Amino acid sequence: MLEIKDLHARAGEAPILKGVSLRVNAGEVHAIMGPNGSGKSTLAGILAGRADYEVTQGEVLYEGKSLLDLSPEERAREGIFLAFQYPIEIPGVSNAYFLKTALNSIRRARGEKELDAMEFLSHAKEKMRFLEMDEALIQRPVNEGFSGGEKKRNEIFQMAMLDPKLAILDETDSGLDIDALRIVAGGVNTLRGGNRAIVVVTHYQRLLNYIVPDFVHVLAKGRIVASGDKKLALELEQRGYSWLEEKESARA
Amino acid sequence: MAEKDKTQTYLQDLERFRRARPHESESWVEPIRRRALSRFAELGLPSPREEDWRQTNLAPLRRLALRWSGPEEAAAPKRTEVRDLLFGGEAAAEIVFVAGHHAPELSSIGDLPEGAVVESLLDGVEKRKDLLVDHLGRYADFETRSFAAWNTAFLRDGAFVFVPEGLAIDKPIHLLYLSRGGSEPSVAHPRNLILVGKGASATVVETYASLDDGTFLTNAVTEIRVGEGASLRHIKLQEESIRAFHVGALQAHQERSSRFDSLSFAFGAGLARNDAGSVLDGEGAECVLDGLYLGRGDQLIDNHTVIQHARPHGSSRELYKGILTDRARGVFSGRIVVRPDAQKTDAKQTNQTLLLSANAAVHTKPQLEIYADDVKCTHGATVGRLDENAVFYLRSRGIEEAAARSLLTYAFAADLVGRVDWAPLRKRLEELLVARLPLGEEIRGAL
Ligand SMILES: Nc1ncnc2c1ncn2[C@@H]1O[C@H](COP(=O)(O)OP(=O)(O)OP(=O)(O)O)[C@@H](O)[C@H]1O
Ligand SMILES: [Mg+2]
Numbered sequence: 001m002l003e004i005k006d007l008h009a010r011a012g013e014a015p016i017l018k019g020v021s022l023r024v025n026a027g028e029v030h031a032i033m034g035p036n037g038s039g040k041s042t043l044a045g046i047l048a049g050r051a052d053y054e055v056t057q058g059e060v061l062y063e064g065k066s067l068l069d070l071s072p073e074e075r076a077r078e079g080i081f082l083a084f085q086y087p088i089e090i091p092g093v094s095n096a097y098f099l100k101t102a103l104n105s106i107r108r109a110r111g112e113k114e115l116d117a118m119e120f121l122s123h124a125k126e127k128m129r130f131l132e133m134d135e136a137l138i139q140r141p142v143n144e145g146f147s148g149g150e151k152k153r154n155e156i157f158q159m160a161m162l163d164p165k166l167a168i169l170d171e172t173d174s175g176l177d178i179d180a181l182r183i184v185a186g187g188v189n190t191l192r193g194g195n196r197a198i199v200v201v202t203h204y205q206r207l208l209n210y211i212v213p214d215f216v217h218v219l220a221k222g223r224i225v226a227s228g229d230k231k232l233a234l235e236l237e238q239r240g241y242s243w244l245e246e247k248e249s250a251r252a
Numbered sequence: 253m254a255e256k257d258k259t260q261t262y263l264q265d266l267e268r269f270r271r272a273r274p275h276e277s278e279s280w281v282e283p284i285r286r287r288a289l290s291r292f293a294e295l296g297l298p299s300p301r302e303e304d305w306r307q308t309n310l311a312p313l314r315r316l317a318l319r320w321s322g323p324e325e326a327a328a329p330k331r332t333e334v335r336d337l338l339f340g341g342e343a344a345a346e347i348v349f350v351a352g353h354h355a356p357e358l359s360s361i362g363d364l365p366e367g368a369v370v371e372s373l374l375d376g377v378e379k380r381k382d383l384l385v386d387h388l389g390r391y392a393d394f395e396t397r398s399f400a401a402w403n404t405a406f407l408r409d410g411a412f413v414f415v416p417e418g419l420a421i422d423k424p425i426h427l428l429y430l431s432r433g434g435s436e437p438s439v440a441h442p443r444n445l446i447l448v449g450k451g452a453s454a455t456v457v458e459t460y461a462s463l464d465d466g467t468f469l470t471n472a473v474t475e476i477r478v479g480e481g482a483s484l485r486h487i488k489l490q491e492e493s494i495r496a497f498h499v500g501a502l503q504a505h506q507e508r509s510s511r512f513d514s515l516s517f518a519f520g521a522g523l524a525r526n527d528a529g530s531v532l533d534g535e536g537a538e539c540v541l542d543g544l545y546l547g548r549g550d551q552l553i554d555n556h557t558v559i560q561h562a563r564p565h566g567s568s569r570e571l572y573k574g575i576l577t578d579r580a581r582g583v584f585s586g587r588i589v590v591r592p593d594a595q596k597t598d599a600k601q602t603n604q605t606l607l608l609s610a611n612a613a614v615h616t617k618p619q620l621e622i623y624a625d626d627v628k629c630t631h632g633a634t635v636g637r638l639d640e641n642a643v644f645y646l647r648s649r650g651i652e653e654a655a656a657r658s659l660l661t662y663a664f665a666a667d668l669v670g671r672v673d674w675a676p677l678r679k680r681l682e683e684l685l686v687a688r689l690p691l692g693e694e695i696r697g698a699l
Binding site for chain 1: 644648649650651695697
């Protein structure tokens with residue numbers, strides 16, 4: 001479904017990604033871990049189409065087609081969803097309107113019938129119930145004044161509404177309390193399997209107890225320095241990242 | 253033509269008109285007109301050397317030979333032509349003016365409560381001298397302000413609104429001013445007087461619109477007196493043609509514990525200048541001056557406000573927001589004067605501008621003049637662009653870039669638009685915004 005080949009990217013003059021390769025097949029869940037500043041959000045941002053980065057080398061294929069030429073909205077319509085590490089506040093636009101516009105843009109692009117206000121609302125309420133979200137949040141301006149955990153849950157709510165094929169979750173677990181973590185993980189797990197794929201970026205093994213990954217990768221200094229199964233995450237929990245970084249520099 | 257000669261030309265139409273109606277020269281307002289006439293003859297149009305006009309060049313206006321014409325030449329449009337602007341069915345009363353002259357066939361008095369008066373100023377002056385005499389020409393300064401002097405020299409018609417003591421009028425009163433460019437550029441001088449008695453309350457909406465896309469000047473003056481404990485909400489929507497010039501002065505005078513709340517939407521005219529001000533001349537008076545202006549193409553939109561705190565315990569809140577694109581220019585000058593008597597004044601002024609293109613620009617100038625020591629006065633101005641992170645956030649959810657930008661632009665203005673709860677006006681504002689935002693139709697539901 002997604003194939004990243006030798007991706008190099010920089011922001012301004014500073015190189016951030018220095019040759020990332022990763023293959024994600026339909027039905028798989030991949031976890032990406034790694035130290036702060038190693039490039040995880042950069043990678044996620046590039047996949048969603050953030051313009052701050054310049055790809056200097058390599059390519060990204062999504063369902064066999066080049067992804068990097070598509071605008072962010074085209075990617076969303078093709079089924080890519082990024083849950084932001086830092087969701088944006090948009091005063092003056094209600095969560096409901098925002099999401100209905102987004103959903104209908106995507107449905108229109110897919111040749112599906114647009115939802116009217118009633119259909120949208122009943123659909124939204126069902127998803128909110130499942131995520132045990134306060135229904136009042138849907139009438140409030142997007143993320144404005146939301147608590148840290150509410151913002152993260154709102155990202156997952158959007159994901160559930162937009163029903164992506166490839167969901168990339170950038171530290172969606174940080175800021176969630178233990179109950180919320182379980183609920184959010186439950187939301188993610190409903191997307192699992194079939195033709196969908198999920199990439200979770202996290203610092204904590206704990207999330208991976210709920211969303212058990214098929215593969216775990218470690219991104220350090222702009223490169224994937226280790227890949228393995230869920231046991232790798234447990235090992236990282238014990239030993240930290242330094243041993244991997246040392247191994248990598250010894251190799252270089 | 254020399255400047256002075258031009259001013260004389262402006263006045264000749266008036267002289268001709270007067271000779272045809274000698275009885276109008278016998279009115280009690282004649283001395284006011286005469287005084288203003290001589291002031292205008294001396295002042296002429298403001299020069300760019302004047303501090304208040306430094307940013308707003310009137311050269312394009314000076315080049316025009318503007319004709320003033322009497323009511324018999326002001327043909328009223330058909331109802332159907334201005335259907336979107338007539339809110340009479342939902343108003344307490346609606347008076348329509350064409351080229352500054354009362355158009356009774358388009359006006360309607362809805363369910364105006366007993367005792368309230370909404371009529372043409374011409375009628376008011378003739379029938380209710382007692383009510384008007386202490387107020388007309390007392391608040392808008394025509395001694396030093398050219399446009400007010402010009403308007404006052406032509407003082408004749410406009411709206412007179414009187415809300416007697418203790419009466420609350422729930423539905424808004426709508427005053428609609430229509431102008432057309434026609435074959436030669438014309439000028440209208442609508443003159444309004446709004447008197448709100450002790451403890452009374454009302455909402456007055458002034459709409460200025462065009463009947464074609466031609467050139468004309470609207471030079472409007474509205475004087476307002478808000479009595480003790482009374483409350484007036486004033487909304488002005490200016491959506492005149494891009495070839496029009498609009499100059500408007502709104503001057504309020506507030507008594508003790510009164511509230512004056514002004515909301516201005518300046519969307520139209522190639523050159524628009526609004527002067528809005530209030531004198532808080534009673535203890536504990538409250539004043540709100542808010543405005544939203546939208547400029548595109550080569551529009552110049554200039555807002556000057558002056559809030560005078562003359563008595564203790566007054567408060568004022570001022571929020572002006574501008575959205576400028578293409579080569580449009582905005583000017584905001586906000587003066588707050590706190591006189592020595594006005595202790596415990598609480599004044600706050602904010603000016604925010606959103607620049608949507610590299611060639612748009614704003615000039616903003618707050619001026620605080622504080623002569624009392626125990627006061628709280630703050631002001632702040634921000635000029636910014638759309639938040640690209642927010643644009644990306646919306647796009648990453650599948651929303652097209654132009655729609656994302658429009659949505660965020662609208663969001664910037666949403667708090668001010670949201671303050672209008674009168675359905676027909678709200679609808680009109682929505683239409684104007686949809687028409688002015690790229691892919692506006694896409695984001696209609698957010699409005
Ligand atoms: N737009 C940008 N301009 C300049 N530098 C950037 C930009 N975006 C990211 N960087 C830099 O690139 C590096 C990688 O940042 P990134 O956000 O991808 O890290 P991360 O792995 O997600 O870290 P964390 O775990 O703290 O979220 C950091 O050093 C960061 O400062
Ligand atoms: Mg990150």
